[in-house]
Amino acid sequence: MNKLEFLTKLRNCLEKGGMNSDDINDALTYYEEVFLDAGFGKEEETAASMGSPEEVAVNILRESGIEISGPEAFDPQPAPAFAAGPMPGPMPQYQYPYQGAPVQQKSGNWGLKIFLAVITFPIWLPILIAVVSVLFALIVTAFSIVFAFVVAGIALIIGGIAAVFEVPSIGLMLLGAGLILTGLVLLLCKPVLNKAIPAMGRGIKSVCNWIGGLFKKGGKVNE
């Protein structure tokens, strides 16, 4: 047994004996000094000459008026103390922060998420803006095309009506073309628009929800 082992065991035994910390420190100062005075190479020898730390502890405790049945009184305690942890001393203190750790870990992940989000800000923000812009542009384009066809159809109808009185054949042809065009646009575009526009709207909405979800998710976990 070296110096450190001896002194550690001695301290444990004195603490178990209920000695106050001043007296324990006084005893340990003495025993540490004995080791130092005996010389560096003689730790094992010195420890052996003093007997077991348990015996030493019993003598010290007896001297300070604490009656211990014998060195074996310390023996049954160490094993269960570490296995089941009924020791009222440092163990619960050690467990307490450990129990709190998983929660801290989650909020740590949450903090990390925010940190990463902020760090990667220059990357994801332009991408996000680009995606939203493209979707928005598609909606605008679709509207524009439909609008263009409708305007063209209406223009042809108006032009046709006007031309009927001057050149009836051309006027009727224009009127017919305008009506066909408007009808086609309305026929083709109505179901498409009915589905496409809300679909694109949903697309933008879902992108926004996804981003919002990232934050919401983290918030819920934290609760």
Added chain:
Amino acid sequence: MGFTINAGLLDAMVLSIVQRNDTYGYEITQYLRKAVDISESTLYPVLRRLQKGDMLETYDKEYMGRNRRYYRLTVQGKTSLEEYREEWRNHKKKIDSILMDEGAEENEQA
């Protein structure tokens, strides 16, 4: 050998060693070992007891970059040591009278 040293005698011897000059735990043990088989761990409770009884006081002195605890005799310790010495003289006389066949015979003869 088979003679046991009791606590009182050990106290007295420690006081006597410290009276010669202030000294530290390890050296006290070495001194005592000239007469009795004692370990450092036997000495500590003795020193503690004497300290608590105001017979010894301690002070720290630097030695090779660390503090060494020195023990010094108090006035009370000195008085106590004289009492112990007187007691020992009487005790020794009584023991010798029987063991060494001294005095006792003289008493009988007288």
